[in-house]
Structure formats: structure tokens, C-alpha cells
Amino acid sequence: MRVGLFVTCLIDLMRPEIGMSVLDLLESAGCEVVVPETQTCCGQPGYNSGERSIARDLAQKFLDEFEEFDYVVVPSGSCGGMVKAHYGDLLRDDPELMGRFERLQPRVYELTDFLVNVLKLDKVPGTFSGEVTYHDSCSGLRELGVQAQPRALLGLLPGVTLTEMKDCQACCGFGGTFALKYGDISTAIVDEKCANIKASGAPTVVLGDLGCILNIEGRLRRTGDRTTRVLHIAEVLAGRSDK
Incomplete structure (x- = not known):
């Protein structure tokens, strides 16, 4: 099985260790993983800002590469x-282009959805231990139906205890360009999310979107919380969270 890995520009620029964790997970499951070197952005910032021509060019580029x-x-x-x-x-x-996209679309998967529903993993290489809480990222939950999949994968780690926070499905306030355009509103939303994380009692919050990670972790640190860990689920499942 040849798998094209779309790393995402945020992971590439901000947290490449997440990309390495994804690579570990896929290769340990027997996939041949290819990372096209010319890949860049999916086009979402342009699309959200009304720059349809730029977003369309990036969509065509994605098709060409994957x-x-x-x-x-x-x-x-x-x-x-x-x-x-x-x-x-x-x-x-x-x-x-629409025909090409329609042929590709069914083969595009969010990571945890792929691990659960295509590879049907019954074990992962990580050995994480401890209590965690999980934040459901908006796009994954509402556009892709990702909710049970990450929890099922965390359940494969016998050392993990999952404690659900209040309003785990509520937005963290990032929303891509929303956080830039409406900073005060974004801050109020992420403050509520951080309060719910702390109230859960879990020392670690796990999630599947780096934008949310940067927003949540950034706000925790700016408000004096130096101890709560904010991890991408790939880091936990691959055993790279302490590397």
C-alpha cells in the first residue's frame, strides 16, 4: 500500500516531530510512505480569506502531487x-479537474480515521502512560466525523486513562484566520477551553490539529501554566512524546 503523506505546512514549519511520528505510525503498520517534496499548503487560508484563485491553484497542485x-x-x-x-x-x-478530484477524494483520510477504518490497527508502537483529556478539533469533528477514532486509538495504550473535559467538542478559538481577525473573541474562547482542560485534572491534553495545539499551548503558557502538556495524538501513539 503506497500512502502519500500530506505533512501540512504548520507541521513542517512549527513541529516537524509530529510529521516524524506520523511516519513512524504508518511505516510500523506496513505502509510504503511517500512524502512529495514539492507539497506546500492545502489552500485553506486563501479560501477562508476569499482568495479563490489562489486556493484553486493549490487544490490543483495537490491533485498533481497526490x-x-x-x-x-x-x-x-x-x-x-x-x-x-x-x-x-x-x-x-x-x-x-473535478473528475480528478472525485476519483481522489475517497482516498483522502485524516490520520486517525485512516489508522482505525482502513488499517484497522489493533496495536500502536507507543508506550505512553498517564491521564489525558482529548480536545475535538472543529474541522475534524464536523467536516470529517472524527471523534471515536482517536479515542479508540488511545484505548490501545494500556497505560492511558482518558478523562473527558467539559465541552470537549467546543472550539478552541483558533479557526485559522479567525484568530488573526478577531483576536479578542478568540482569546475569550481559548480561555474557556483552557479552564475546561484544567478542570478535568488531566496533566496532558491530546488533539489532532496543530493549529489548536499552538493556540491552546500558547494561551496556557502566556497565562502562567508551564506544566500542562499539549500533544498531537500521533506523538502519543508513536511513543515520541518524550523525544
Whole structure:
């Protein structure tokens, strides 16, 4: 099985260790993983800002780079949601590109969805131990139906205790360009999320989208919390959270 890994620009630039964790997970499950070197952005920032021509060019670029693979895996509900839920809107006026997208779309998966529903993993290489709480990222949950999958994977680690926080499905306030345009509102939302994380009593919050990680961890640190760990689920499952 040849899998194209769309690393995402945030992971590439900010937390490459998450990408390495994804690679570990896929290769340990027997996948041949290819990371196209020319990949860049999924186009979501442009799309959200009304720059449809730029987003469309990036959608076509994505097709050019990934349509040859058996599957495409994206370790981000936000980027995965952009591809699966919004490329059709961008490409609908071009029958040739739309046809290519329709053939690729069913093979594009968010990471945990792929691990559970395609690979059907019954074990993972990580050995994480401790209590965690889980934040459901908006795009993964609402556009891709990712909710049970990460919890099922955490359940494969016998040392993990999952304690659900209040309003685990509520937004963290990042929302891509939303956090830039509406900083005060974004801060109020993430403050509520941080309060719920702390109230859960779990020393670690796990999630599947780096945008949410940067927003939550950044706010925790700026408000004096130096101890709560904020980890991508790939780091936990691959055993790279202490590396």
C-alpha cells in the first residue's frame, strides 16, 4: 500500500516531530510512505480569506502531487477538511479537474480515521502512560466525523486513562484566520477551553490539529501554566512524546 503523506505546512514549519511520528505510525503498520517534496499548503487560508484563485491553484497542485497514491493521509482535521469538503467547491467549474478530484477524494483520510477504518490497527508502537483529556478539533469533528477514532486509538495504550473535559467538542478559538481577525473573541474562547482542560485534572491534553495545539499551548503558557502538556495524538501513539 503506497500512502502519500500530506505533512501540512504548520507541521513542517512549527513541529516537524509530529510529521516524524506520523511516519513512524504508518511505516510500523506496513505502509510504503511517500512524502512529495514539492507539497506546500492545502489552500485553506486563501479560501477562508476569499482568495479563490489562489486556493484553486493549490487544490490543483495537490491533485498533481497526490493522485497517484493508493491513499493520502493528512494529520490535521483542518487540512483534511479543506481537501475533502471544499475542493469540490473550488473545482466545480472545471469538469476535468473535478473528475480528478472525485476519483481522489475517497482516498483522502485524516490520520486517525485512516489508522482505525482502513488499517484497522489493533496495536500502536507507543508506550505512553498517564491521564489525558482529548480536545475535538472543529474541522475534524464536523467536516470529517472524527471523534471515536482517536479515542479508540488511545484505548490501545494500556497505560492511558482518558478523562473527558467539559465541552470537549467546543472550539478552541483558533479557526485559522479567525484568530488573526478577531483576536479578542478568540482569546475569550481559548480561555474557556483552557479552564475546561484544567478542570478535568488531566496533566496532558491530546488533539489532532496543530493549529489548536499552538493556540491552546500558547494561551496556557502566556497565562502562567508551564506544566500542562499539549500533544498531537500521533506523538502519543508513536511513543515520541518524550523525544
